[in-house]
Amino acid sequence: MVGEKDGMARADAPGGGVPAGGPAEDGEFAQVVKTLQAGRRFALFLHLSPDGDSIGSTLALGLALERLGKRTVWVGADLPGDAYRFLPASDRFRLWNEVEEDWSQYDAAVLLDCADLDRVGPARAAIERIGRVVNVDHHPSNRRYGDVNYVEPGAAAVGEITARLIDALGVPLDTAMAYGLYTAILTDTGSFQYENTRPGTLRLAARLLELGVEPQRVSQSIFDQRPLRVLRLLREALGTLEVGAGGRLAWMTVSRAMMDRVGAHRGDTEGFVNYPRSLAGVEVALLFVEEPDGRVRISWRSNREVDVSRLAARFGGGGHARAAGCTLAGPLEKARVQVLQDVARYLEEQATEAAGPSPGPGGPGPGPWGGGEGPS
Incomplete structure (x- = not known):
């Protein structure tokens, strides 16, 4: 499922990791930065049933690009769930088919946390009109479908990569961006419980708290206030x-x-x-x-x-x-x-x-689900 070699980076580096240093990896990360610097209009797409990483990373990068004077639109085939309404600027997300846009006027479609182009669902029609695709992800199974690809399996969340992109673009993180990035990291690490949580992950989280993120507000909104x-x-x-x-x-x-x-x-x-x-x-x-x-x-x-x-x-x-x-x-x-x-x-x-090796023939073993259980 994976095409060319994925771009790797150190997820345990300060601030959530830096490009690992190999020519291909550095070049791919730099190409993403260059593409974002050069364009003027970007459409950022959520994947189907967007999770906290897709939502938070898209929000943070969208706000950062606008700080550079660029025009952005944030769309998807599915909108963020109620649990993410607390995020600053969460009302900016729109259904792709309810946006009156000439998609061909955009410089690139930006997909974060999307391993396969099919994961955007029917919104793919808009992406095909745009033509140029920037694909930034951390899934090892990413199909590298973009014109510009940066895939970093070592990152705990695409939010980590997005933080470095924003830094590379020269945009100071503000509180709104920090909330998006913290949400991305919190959800993809299982509240910092999963094995993908690295020292750099926690250093980045600390940086985001210093920018004003209130962790209890994020966790309560996402995990403790369900309809x-x-x-x-x-x-x-x-x-x-x-x-x-x-x-x-x-x-x-x-x-x-x-x-x-x-x-x-x-x-x-x-x-x-x-x-x-x-x-x-x-x-x-x-x-x-x-x-x-x-x-x-x-x-x-x-x-x-x-x-x-x-x-x-x-x-x-x-x-x-x-x-x-x-x-x-x-x-x-x-x-x-x-x-x-x-x-x-x-x-x-x-x-x-x-x-190890079986001791010899015996009686009949369990069925395919083991122990006699099966789907019902």
Whole structure:
């Protein structure tokens, strides 16, 4: 899924990391800066169901470019969820098809935290009108689809890269930008709990606090103030929780019917996959979400050992070692069985390798989900 070699950088350097120093990596980062300096009009695109990294990084870079006198528009096929309304300038985000723009007049489309151009959904039509694409990301599975690409898998969040871009552009960070960057980093590190949290990540977070970010305001808005419909949807989703593969695999399902019953929005399932992930003994957690068009969006998480980006890649997806995603054609039950069988088989093979050679033939083993469990 990855094309040419990704641009790497040190995520543990002061301020969240600096380009690693190799000619290709330095050149790619510098090319992004040069492109942003040279253009006058930029359209910044969110990916589908935008998360805190996509939203916060886009907001911060958009404000920085405007400080340089450039015109920007921030659009996507999905708007940020209610949890991100606290962000300064969050009302600037627009649905791409509700903006009356001549897209061909923009110098470039800028995509942050978007591993695949298909992740922008129908907004891709606007990007194709613009023509030139700047792709800045930290997913190892990034397809390097841009005319200008900078991919840094070592970054905890694209927010780290965005902070360095803003510094390289010579724009002083202000409080509004700092809120965007802090939101990006907080969400992609699981509140600084995930293994992608490095010393440079925390140094950058400290810098953002010094600029006026109130951490309790951010965490409460994102994690502790959910609409009633989200909790009602979570109640239904938890009722689907199942465990297999000897307790190493857990999954939940959100059908379209569930979402319609509670009036849920597309992004309301954000974070749901962490519930099966939190079960003791679980290594791989999955969330199956049925989309309005019948496709099935799957969120993948792992705890310690399994690189779920490689498993998701088998189904055309990708991401990080501990967090990945993919989308399959429906129906929901078919997609779920297909994925669960593959993951259970992988976990069984992994367990067999860890146990060493089999002592000999025996009775029948467990089914493909282990221990007799299966999807229902």
